[in-house]
Amino acid sequence: MADRDHPLGAMAHPGAGVLRHMPECLALPASKRAALIDSSRLMQIAAGAPLPDGVDVACLLSGRLAVLKPMPDGRGHIVGLPGAGAVLGWTAGAGNGAATNGYDITALEPCELALLDRGLFCDLLQTLPDLEQRLIAQVLDEAEAARDWLRLLAQPKVTDRLAGFLMMLGRELMPGDGVLHIPFRRADLASYLGTRKETLSRAFHQLEAEGAIRILDPAAVQILQPALLEDMAGLDAEDPPAPI
Amino acid sequence: MADRDHPLGAMAHPGAGVLRHMPECLALPASKRAALIDSSRLMQIAAGAPLPDGVDVACLLSGRLAVLKPMPDGRGHIVGLPGAGAVLGWTAGAGNGAATNGYDITALEPCELALLDRGLFCDLLQTLPDLEQRLIAQVLDEAEAARDWLRLLAQPKVTDRLAGFLMMLGRELMPGDGVLHIPFRRADLASYLGTRKETLSRAFHQLEAEGAIRILDPAAVQILQPALLEDMAGLDAEDPPAPI
DNA sequence: CGCCTCATTGAGGGATCTCAAGTTGTGTGG
DNA sequence: CCACACAACTTGAGATCCCTCAATGAGGCG
Structure with a gap:
């Protein structure tokens, strides 16, 4: 041993x-x-x-x-x-x-x-x-x-992917006040989400402009409207349905 | 029973x-x-x-x-x-x-x-x-x-994601002649790859224009340059490296 | 302070989305 | 066999989104 x-x-x-x-x-x-x-x-x-x-x-x-x-x-x-x-x-x-x-x-x-x-x-x-x-x-x-x-990364828009990421990160990690600590640097998170750090930064600020989150500092956001984030991350209706 | x-x-x-x-x-x-x-x-x-x-x-x-x-x-x-x-x-x-x-x-x-x-x-x-x-x-x-x-879907470009998809699909499924049957419709495949059917169609034809594949019919391609596909799907060098 | 890293912002070009039209292939009914 | 309808794929054009390069703050550290 x-x-x-x-x-x-x-x-x-x-x-x-x-x-x-x-x-x-x-x-x-x-x-x-x-x-x-x-x-x-x-x-x-x-x-x-x-x-x-x-x-x-x-x-x-x-x-x-x-x-x-x-x-x-x-x-x-x-x-x-x-x-x-x-x-x-x-x-x-x-x-x-x-x-x-x-x-x-x-x-x-x-x-x-x-x-x-x-x-x-x-x-x-x-x-x-x-x-x-x-x-x-x-x-x-x-x-x-x-x-x-997988489902998250299949969203065509960066803002939607970020919304989904925040939801997943917060699902098991968020304290009661809705303040979410983001344990990644922008460049790394961008890589995970299939984008670049500049675009990711803009996506954060777009979510803030829409009232879904509030950026406390680069590593912390407050979730203001979880439902809005879910909407963006979730379903995107497409063409007529069909089997494989 | x-x-x-x-x-x-x-x-x-x-x-x-x-x-x-x-x-x-x-x-x-x-x-x-x-x-x-x-x-x-x-x-x-x-x-x-x-x-x-x-x-x-x-x-x-x-x-x-x-x-x-x-x-x-x-x-x-x-x-x-x-x-x-x-x-x-x-x-x-x-x-x-x-x-x-x-x-x-x-x-x-x-x-x-x-x-x-x-x-x-x-x-x-x-x-x-x-x-x-x-x-x-x-x-x-x-x-x-x-x-x-996950790695595949994190590629920013649709063409790169498609290249990776073809590699994954062909890894265990490809006969010797390199002809790969694609068992999905464009719209479905587009959904899986986080894009739209029109963009996906253009990505197919771009891969063909680059000589990586040959489109036999909408549901079959011939892999001409696997190495080229691997390159597109694989590494994308980014900023200076750093730990989490 | 100088230096570094990181995040943000701006500008221009390229990629992608969206809507719309055209093309191909297939099955159906005359 | 042909006309037709239908579904899927392709192509085109304009608007939007995103990538890239570059410059500017903001914070940490010797």
Whole structure:
């Protein structure tokens, strides 16, 4: 197993902080749970920092990550925004490679990760079909989310794509006051949305002019009319309908 | 179990045709395999026809399907193009609903499906962890493919998106002569690629003018310069690089 | 302050959308 | 076989949107 003098491995009760947040997708019988928690270590990642190498199986306790697909030009393309409860690296034994399966993973906010022992976790998978089913459901949810991104990017107008992006970002991330923090620079967000930073900037200000949002600073907007954003992002009626 | 007088259930050796094509992802011990094949029925779907209601667990033996995510306007958005070997509906027990999990599934070509017995299949899943791992790998591959679609749709230019689409469509579907059948109407394909049918038509003819393809008829093109298409679809160098 | 990065704004040209008309191919009925 | 209707694709023209290049703020840092 890994060394015990990990940056955060020396704390007196390694499982205490983990236990407090352990997500429901890892609900387990008490004995198993205790063993898993006992073998876990807590890792914290600063906003903007990448997932360190060597992370094997891990569970995201708090914060939000960005999963980027590496591109030939050295940058990445946003591909998913897993939140608390996501389990990383558990599929590696299923035929893939490392914990991140070849993706770049970066923290969008300060994140807490529970590093789990692979051997123990794989044992749990084999003995608890229920756990495996929950993790499969998680993978299916991620695939579903990727398909929502597809629908979003298929909007012909940049302003509509931005509206959809804000809705997706806010769906699980927005506090009550409607203030949404945008954890991307303009150039990166533009790349994800299939446009350029200048056009994206204009799209932000157009949404503001239409009263849908208010720009607090380049990295934060207040959602004023979610319904308006949904309209722009959603349906665009076209020609007469027809089957394939 | 289901009735035995299914349109194709009355054939003398229901498993014979299935056995011939049974994909490797369903490789099983001989006895299990025989039982599964014995309980299966063969279904054929014409090109353009939707997957009939009531299909539970099924394995695609030949042909290609389109998975469409239903949209508010009644049309769907293309979300995946599973080919032979895909297993449908096996995740329903994992928390979701029907065989198609809420997607519209349509045959792009004449397809052969093996309809499997759910109870038997679930038993197999529980007793053969290897099988489940292969199916999980399949789900992960689908998620991966959805992410490729994301990259494709993030291209700012319609011609580039079309080039990428042709590459994706041809990756597993192209015969040796490079003639690619396009199983979508212009308006639908335009919707999937985030543009309009007129612009898409012009993009096709631009690709032809550049010598990358030759338009045989509206539903078939010959790929003349795959490398050129890859270039257009692939990398688009942008501003100076930077982390998130 | 100088220097850097990032966001914004402006201007011009190119790409795309939209509406409209023309073309092709197919099936139907005489 | 031909006339016709119909659907899908193509082409054209003008308006709009977007990309590109360039210049200007705004903020952080030595």
